[in-house]
Amino acid sequence: MKKILCAGILAMLAVTQASADEVKVTKAWTRATAPGQDTASVQLVITSRKDATLTGVMSGSAQSGEIHTMVMENGMMKMRAIDSLPLPAKTPVTLGEDGNHLMLIGLRKPLRAGHKLPFALTVKFADGHTTLLRLLAVIKPLDTTSNAMQMQMKMEPAAQPEMQMQEHQHQ
Numbered sequence: 001m002k003k004i005l006c007a008g009i010l011a012m013l014a015v016t017q018a019s020a021d022e023v024k025v026t027k028a029w030t031r032a033t034a035p036g037q038d039t040a041s042v043q044l045v046i047t048s049r050k051d052a053t054l055t056g057v058m059s060g061s062a063q064s065g066e067i068h069t070m071v072m073e074n075g076m077m078k079m080r081a082i083d084s085l086p087l088p089a090k091t092p093v094t095l096g097e098d099g100n101h102l103m104l105i106g107l108r109k110p111l112r113a114g115h116k117l118p119f120a121l122t123v124k125f126a127d128g129h130t131t132l133l134r135l136l137a138v139i140k141p142l143d144t145t146s147n148a149m150q151m152q153m154k155m156e157p158a159a160q161p162e163m164q165m166q167e168h169q170h171q
């Protein structure tokens, strides 16, 4: 048992070190899902050492993932999917509920508080090379006082731009 645990930790360290010099992700979290809810907004802070763009999000726990931004339309804030998000060198970029955020769509099972949600990000650097970051989001208890539920309801899949499917395939 101890041996297996050590091997697991070593494997995690290897993944972290491979990407830590290029891109750092901290404070990755999401919320437990309400009954019937099959989307999750993942929030985090991402910092790239070099100029790069965030090009995708995916999870084996969801059918697809999108990068979302908030736009004002007819006096209402609405979510829109975007193909990529700039990550200026050495600048922490916050992906959160109130602006740009990551959306996992078509969850295969409810998210339960206290568990962790595995997901991955694809980042493309200015020189053209791409890296895949495998991450875990802490699942916090459902917050019934926030506007997260209202945000879910404002989703308009039909109005979203075409997705780049090759970036949304799951593992």
Ligand SMILES: [Cu+2]
Binding pocket: 041, 068, 079, 101, 102, 103
């Ligand atoms: Cu969204």
